[in-house]
Amino acid sequence: MARHGKRLAVVTMLVALAVLGLSWPLLHQLFSANVTHGPAIDAESTITDYSATYRIDADGRLMATEVLTVDLPAFRHGIFRFFPAADPTDAHARLLPTITAITMDYGPVPVSYSWRDDRSVFVAQIGDPDVTASAGPHTYSISYTIDGVLVKPPTGLGTFTRHAGANPAAPSATFYYNAVGFWAMKIDTARVVIDLPGPSGLVQCAADTSGATPCGIDGAGSERITVTAADLPPQNPVTVRVDLQVPLPDRAGLPWSVRFDKILGRSVSTVVVMALLSTLAAASGYLWARRSREPEPGHPVMYVPPEGLGPVQTVYIVNETVGEHALVATLLYLAERGVVRLSGGSQRWIITGAGTHEQWAALDPVSRKVGEALGVTTVGDVFRANGSVKAGKKLSEATTALTSSCSDWAGTTGLMVTARWERVGRIAVGLAMPVAVMAFWGLFTLTMWGLPFAAFVIAGIGLLSTGVGTRRTPPGRGVWSRAAGFERLLATPSSEDRFDFAARHDLFTAYIPFAAAFGVADRWAEKYRTAVGSDPPTPGWYPVQRSGSPAALYSSSGFRGFDTAVAASISAYRSSQSSSSSSGGSSFSSSGGSWGGGGGGGGGTW
Missing domain, CATH: 2.60.40 (Immunoglobulin-like)
Structure with a gap:
């Protein structure tokens, strides 16, 4: 539902931009209505x-x-x-x-x-x-x-x-x-x-x-x-x-x-042809995007994640993206597995290597890649997420490695394959966008020349959705079904999918990194409160807050605070790499007198 709402918002925005691009000459005329046609007075000629x-x-x-x-x-x-x-x-x-x-x-x-x-x-x-x-x-x-x-x-x-x-x-x-x-x-x-x-x-x-x-x-x-x-x-x-x-x-x-x-030109037949081309472009974009949608499998509630998958892999096989909280979820997972220790708080966190070579080797390749990127795969190695540019650079590199390793893992294990025709569609939409902008800008004289390209982009915007260009294989769809079923366990209320926390008490904290990866850690904690009647426990691998109840752990001062600290370091690095530019332009305008009836125009000197 969230994806559908986001796509609808994007389509609405693109339609609004297309209407503006098509009709801007009318707005230009409206704002220059007080300027009459004719040259300025030339007193020297x-x-x-x-x-x-x-x-x-x-x-x-x-x-x-x-x-x-x-x-x-x-x-x-x-x-x-x-x-x-x-x-x-x-x-x-x-x-x-x-x-x-x-x-x-x-x-x-x-x-x-x-x-x-x-x-x-x-x-x-x-x-x-x-x-x-x-x-x-x-x-x-x-x-x-x-x-x-x-x-x-x-x-x-x-x-x-x-x-x-x-x-x-x-x-x-x-x-x-x-x-x-x-x-x-x-x-x-x-x-x-x-x-x-x-x-x-x-x-x-x-x-x-x-x-x-x-x-x-x-x-x-x-x-x-x-x-x-x-x-x-x-x-x-x-x-x-x-x-x-x-x-x-x-x-x-x-x-x-x-x-x-300026919008339609002076030929009715050309307007009709452009309308037909725009309709065909919209139809082709829509059908192309529709064919790129992979039907979801059934996903009954699963009480364990797919075997051998870490939090980010579980999210990736469901959404074909690592998600917004991938790096933090992986660090929490590494702490839960005992290969790193987390200490500190607020905007300064310390990640210390604590796992043996064998322990790191037993992890999934995606989680292991993060430890390697931060340099904490040896006991005693330290990384400080302190908001500095240096820390941000390493965290940014770790995020990149996380994404690429997920894609490599899905391909090498045979869970996903490339869909070339979908990638061609992505390229087509990517090329149609600047052409539509240039046409609306007036590069091709009439703004309506941009309409077929805009129609293709609007109808085919789904081709730019995450996951288009790859397809899950039959084994991949099986893993997808189990992973989505596990997400359902973490995200849905206890009244719908009951989980016996008394019998599986230790699994609540073990599943926190998975809940964080899916962005539902607060719902996972609320599910515990509803089922047990008390606040969820504080995991031993996460620094205990000095003040406040355990409930604060799942609020903005808890796991989300750790997320904020990591994001602050990455932001500091990206800000140091950013640059800006500006450009200017010129315009033509004319002015003239108010008397006169028929056509005929006029002129001046230059």
């Missing part, structure tokens, strides 16, 4: 002339060419142009540009492209990063296309300060766009020519909400509209709305808004 030609065909495709004359200061590489993918009239549509040509001073120029702000803004960075442009005027030409710029009325509503023409009937389509975008520098003059797929109806424009910055409209009622403006402050777009009496073309859309693009 000026667009002396902005001329654009927009041609819209009957399919709703915009073919644009923008020509900018920019007066650059010294030490600038060039300009950049950004395009927001979000359509303010339809959360499910995208205004995605296709750049067809970019020139500088009527010649070729280096351009780099990137997606920013969680793939919501496309940026064309124009200029050579290794060379600065000369100070003075430079002419840039940017040509691009965007599909789906005709929208259904009455979308594109807003405050417009200039009106021209009229709608002869309710419009069937509308062109709603920032004819001049959010540019970081002031614009002296701007002129935009818009060729339409049919005669315009009502034409409106605005450079602000008050009319303090006027805009002009020419050609209302025709298929060519000209919009002009002058003395535009930085980050001050000019928005136009043109109503049309033309069939509204179909627009491509997605089931999700642009804020999910």
Whole structure:
């Protein structure tokens, strides 16, 4: 039951981490909601002339060419142009540009492209990063296309300060766009020519909400509209709305808004494929982990441990791990067998060798390995568990030797064998973990790419459980049954499994090391109290407390105190070996103005 609860807690934690890894772009957008898209104001640069030609065909495709004359200061590489993918009239549509040509001073120029702000803004960075442009005027030409710029009325509503023409009937389509975008520098003059797929109806424009910055409209009622403006402050777009009496073309859309693009991308079919892959990965991880579970044998109550096994071996054959108290339980076992003497107390303990060569040779190999690691296999040899780094190093080495010797013992005696397919599964889960983290981090562009790997890890986490990778043989399962039955004797109340302490009085203290190894020494003592009606006896091989009742022996000041002293020494050694490191990073952010309606973006210098 405890294992099941622990596994459930791990799975819950992994699911929570996967959800966080998948959806962190939403949290990022939430915390940066007060940052608007657009470059910071550039007071040193000026667009002396902005001329654009927009041609819209009957399919709703915009073919644009923008020509900018920019007066650059010294030490600038060039300009950049950004395009927001979000359509303010339809959360499910995208205004995605296709750049067809970019020139500088009527010649070729280096351009780099990137997606920013969680793939919501496309940026064309124009200029050579290794060379600065000369100070003075430079002419840039940017040509691009965007599909789906005709929208259904009455979308594109807003405050417009200039009106021209009229709608002869309710419009069937509308062109709603920032004819001049959010540019970081002031614009002296701007002129935009818009060729339409049919005669315009009502034409409106605005450079602000008050009319303090006027805009002009020419050609209302025709298929060519000209919009002009002058003395535009930085980050001050000019928005136009043109109503049309033309069939509204179909627009491509997605089931999700642009804020999910960093997570899901812009392809429904890809999302479906990733969902199927994640389902398959989860199914394969679950089945793989399920096949790795070894069915438990029956374990009737046993009144003696399996013959020839020490405490740690008994725990290992049941749990395939030596447990948290292996070293202390082994030291108690060595004291009970008379090959060492324990003295001291609190945080300072002395372990003195007291056994002959024959006595050590008669012990199981695992317990003998601990004596060898601590150097107490000769009469009179002393080891002090005093919390020092030196003592901690030896105790840590003894713990390592304990674990490896248990594994070797189980294999050489034929009780356990390697399960190669299970080990392959462990490796697969181990590799899938970092891949999922890297994908969620955004290394593969979209966070959903991490979902199949995360699903495999979550469903297959059981492959990392203790014991996966080895299998007990038929003889091993027999020993497992007897060892688990003996654990049942130590851990269950007397009302369930009675033990005649009167007839087996000496066995209570002999079994204390086994109870300590299983972590049930307190329950073993309580079982004695319930059955006999008095406190359990103090073993002669353990230092008697100077004060308090024998009951204190099984509390935090008794065996657990010895455990704490050993752990303190190991902790001192491990702390001396530890080190830490730190790293830093950088981020990109942008800011801009608040006026503007349609798409179109803007830009600045760099």
